[in-house]
Every structure is written in structure tokens, then in C-alpha cells.
Amino acid sequence: MTWARAKNEGRSGNASFKLGDPAVAEAATYWNLFPLQRALVLEWDDVVVYAGIIDDVDYDFDSKTLDLVHKDLWSVWPFRYALAVHGAGAQSTKLVYNNLTLATLAKRAVFEGQNSLPSSQYQLPIVYPADATGTHDETWYGYHFKKVSDILDEIIKTEGGPDIDFAPRWAADGSLEWVMRTGDLSGATWEWDLSQLRPEVKGAKLKISADDMVTRVIGTGEGSEKKVLTASAEATDSTIIGRERVTSFQGEASLTRLQARTRADLEATRVSVQQPGFSVRADGVVPVSALQLGGTVWWHVQDDPYIPFGWKDEELIEFSGDLSNRVKLSLQRKGSF
Template sequence: MIRIVCGELVTGRVLATVPTTDTGGGWSTVLNDAGSVDAVVPLRAREVRARRELLGYLEPTRCYLAAVTEDDVVLEAGPIWKHGFDDNTGELKVGAAGLMSLFDHRLVVKVLAAGERAQTTTLSWSGLSLGTIAKRLVQTAMSHTGGTLPIVLPDDEPGTAARNYPGYELGVVGERVRQLVEVEGGPDVALQPRLVDGGTRLEWVMRTGTSADPLLHQDGDDWAWDRGAARGSLTKLSVDVDATGVAQRTWAIGSGMETALMLGTAYDPTPLAAGYPLLEATGSFTSVIEQPTLDAHAAALADTARRPWQTWSLTVRADASPKLGTYRPGDWARVHVPDTHEYLRPGRYRSRVLSLSGDLSASVSVKLAPTMEHR
């Protein structure tokens, strides 16, 4: 169902399909982060020992691993970072991460002219969308000698955002991109791998949300899974509930110290009347100097602390509709829960796909974004 291939990172050239043990491989892909690809190679197997070139194809940082479906859809791909050889079994575990992981090893520094010092330079962009500034960070990292990668960059989008990155900070590209994602209205960012040139080469398409639609998601209808269908693709639905963040009174900590410390608070006594104990939570906002702003932060904390958060994990068949490779992290999904379910209330629940993971079999784990518990 899933095969693992390896290749040259800088050129994207596919070198080989990696021979693995029957269960020796796994993959994951995550919204706004690097996923993973793993392969377990039986080095003592006769057919593997005959391939003397194989270890050279699995060289850390120079080569990549990619998890590919039978329809040649690349689920995740990126540089190899780890080897682990087990002398008892003769197996080599090769660990790779999505291409986004490489940008945790690239710095935000301009290409220096002769005699120029990094600490006296600044990269500045304005009049652009946050997604295009993320593109500029990646583009600049690739402009250095040896920095080229097979990434297809998106078109520029004008906007009102501006960012300055002094060279003396030696900021990490991956961290700076994540900071753009995490601000209010920040865009999703993905490096989506795909096979090109008849399957002989791999490239990554950089996708970013826009100012009008910052979320990356599918076009068209939500993907649908039905827990009540006898022969459906959804075979398991697990639920985790976390109430450790629940609070009826929240405190926002602002600027100042000791008795001059600024505090904002919000309080909802309604649950106490229903028999719940008083719970409290705090948040730090030390740069805030305006009381109304601090009170607004406290109210926002209260909104997220009102009820427990629950996370759904689905186990689905890769070869049934919707088929693996058609849905990705960030897409919207709708799950039908029948009235026979032992734990959840019946209905149709909508959430975003947060991550996907699996091995080399026809089973896929789909994690949905946490949602506030319904009562």
C-alpha cells in the first residue's frame, strides 16, 4: 500500500525504493510542522546485502525519505537525520523528517557582500501578506551558496504586513515562519511534496494561506466519515478529554512588579451553582500596559477554559473513500456519530484534520483538531 523511496535532497532525484521489513516503516504529516518518514531496512537479508550502493542512498542530510502511495501521491518527504543499527536483528532504522525540519537549521541572514558583516544588516519586508513574508524567509535561505532546494514558491500577495529581521539576532528560519503562523490571522504554511518528471524526481510546493483565507484546506465539500456505517472506511473512533485547563476564574498578568503588578480577571460563577468546584488559571502578558487590553486577555482565557477540550482520533482504511492521498492536514472533515455510540452524543461533528500517520499497511490514523467538549 505504502512504499518508502529515497533520493538526493538538493536535486530531488529519486534513487531507489527502500527495501523494508514487512512492518518496517511509518510516516506522519502534521499541520504547520514537519512530519516524519521512517524505514526499517533488513541489512542481513540476502537481497539487501547484494545492494552495496544502498547505504550511500540513505546518507543523513544528503538524502531524503519519502512515503508514497500506490497512486504515486507523496504523503511526506524530507531529509534523513538519524540512523539506528540493531546488532541483534541486523536491522537499520532510518529516520527522516519533513522538509520543514531543514529550516530549523537555516538562519535568517542576508547574502553578504564582500566585507559586509551579518550583525550590521537587516532583512526588511513591508507591503506584503504574512504568507509572502514566510515565502521571503524561505527564498532568502535558498539564495545562499549551497542553499538551493527543489521548492516551488507561491506567487507574491500584497498586504499590510511588515517585518524586520536584524542579522545580529541570527534567527532560525523555521522559528520565524512559525511565528508568522501563530499570530492572529496568521497563515497556514506547508511544504507539500510531489513526484514530477515521470516519477523520477521529487519537489516540494510551498503553500500558504492568504489574507482573505489564512487556512489551508480542500476545495469543495468536507471529507465525511461515518462511525455507524457497517462497511465504511471509519473502523475506530477514540476520544481523549482533557480538563486540566478548565477554570471559572482567570487572571491575566500584565506589566509591573509586586504591588504595582497589573492584573485582569474574568469570572463565570454559573458552573459553581451546578456543583463544580472553583478552578482558576493564569496567563502572562507582561508587555500589556492598558487595563482594558489586559481584561480582554482574561476574557479570552475564560473562553478557552470554560469546558474540557476533547481530541478525536480516527482509524480509517486507506483504500476506502475518502482515499488516502486525497485529504491532508488542514482539510475540513465531518464525522457522523450514530445514536448507538456508547460515549458520544449522536450527530454530525465538524473539525479540521490536524495530522495523519500510518505504517505500510492499509490503516491510517487521523487526528482531528481539539474542540471544546459539548454538554
């Protein structure tokens, strides 16, 4: 079995069952592993680390092998819409929100995507954060048929937008539920000394990418030809070769929001992305059950010919693994060390 969790986007994995083993066949039945009805849950020390909804099943009769694909909760949102009416007549309705934070708008999008009947199909066990007042207004017109996944992506990529994580856990009654975390996900802090903790830490790598790096973004919104709405943002203090990108924010009718989304697009790509990563023991000094997306990882390097000496703090943007005793951490920093 493979699995992964990441902030702000979904992940998936694979699992294989050898049904020639009677003990396996007893649990891995046709009904127990039916797509979109069951989830595979990985736990450590009674703490849920990952939960993946079964999506595809491939059974080989001759070898009695069952292979399946499972996907985390993010996989649901492309198939949910923020609508006041989920059905005929939706095009004549709208959802209006005023004076909220972007994080609360993200929560409302998920809530409206679940606000349909039958509840047994639509209302997933999600623990929502509290509402918070802010400066953002939003109207979702029914005739736009906005997917929840698209709304979340837009909010995350808006200037000052929140990070989002759906953290699986066991509910008080022993059932599976997800906690929707929004906003600043930092808080937890862990540290590893790459020079001292071998074999605790293995496979350390550093990737630096400038593929998407630009110094100017021109954002386009609603309209066409000479009437298309536009905004721009520039990194005038950058020292790299000038590069620009035109980003389409299709259907964006508000110039204020278009400017905010354009600035956020530039901010995300105005500097190179450095992604360190290494694997640690699942039962090591920091067990996998303690990891939280968005937390801060301090890691130390000494006497390396390439990576600068000293402690570095990075954000944990993804962690992944299989059924072994190792977990891969993917970190991210914007800019140089």
C-alpha cells in the same frame, strides 16, 4: 516504517532494513541511505503521501539490521536563518518588508533561509505561493540571527496568522519537490459515518484537554524589570474557573505585535481542545492519496453513550501510518460539539 504529517509543525518516523536479504541490501546501501543526502518517500497511487529526510542511521553488524530515523521538511528550518548575508557581516544587515500578509512574510522567511550559497546545499525544491499585499511590516535585523523555524512559529501564533504545510509531491521531471501551502488550508471535505462504515473505520477515540486552558494571558516582550513591554487579553465571557498565564515573547519590541500575539495566544487556549481520531483504510472510500492537511472531516455518531448524536465537522491536523493498509486521522475542534 512509520510516518506522519501535521500542519504547522514537523513530524518524523522510523524505518528498518534487513540487509541479510540480498534484494534489500542492493538498495539499502551506505551511500543510498546517508543522512541529510537522501529522503524516504511513501507514495500511493503514484501520489506522494510523505517524504522524510534521513537523519540518523544505526547499523547492527551482527544482525545485519539497519535502523534509521527520517524527518519531514520542517526539520530543516531550525538550521536556517533569515539573513541578508549568511556569514561574516550578517550582524550589520537587515531585511525589511512592508505591506504584506502574514502568509507572505512566512514565505519570505523560508526564501531567505534558502538564499545562500552553494545553491546545491541551500536551495531546496520548494514551490512557493504568490505574494499578497497586506497590512503587516517586518524587519529582521541580522544581529538577532532569527531562525526560520522561530519566525514561522511566531507568524503562525500571531493573531490572524496562517496555517502552513509543506506538501511533498513529484515534480514534472520525476524529482521530489515540496509545495508551500499557507493561509487557510481548508477546501477539501471528506466524510465517514462511524456507525455504518465498520470495518472501514476503526479505533475511534475522543480526547478533551483543558491543560492549557486560560481566561487571561499577559504577554511580555522586550525589556526587563519595570521597563518590560507588556500586553494582556481576557476572555471575559468564559464560564470556566479563572486561570491566567504569562507568556514571554522574547525580544518583541513592537507593542502592536505584542498585543496581536497575546490575543492569539489567548484565542488558542481560551476553550478546551477536543481531538477526535480514528483509523481508515488507505484504499478506502477516501484514499490516503486524497488527504490534505487543513481539510474538513465530517463524521457521524449514532447511539453512543458519550459522544453527542449527529454529524460533526473537524479539521484534519495530522495523519499518520506505517506500511499497513490503515491510516490514522487526527482531528481537532475548539470548544464543545
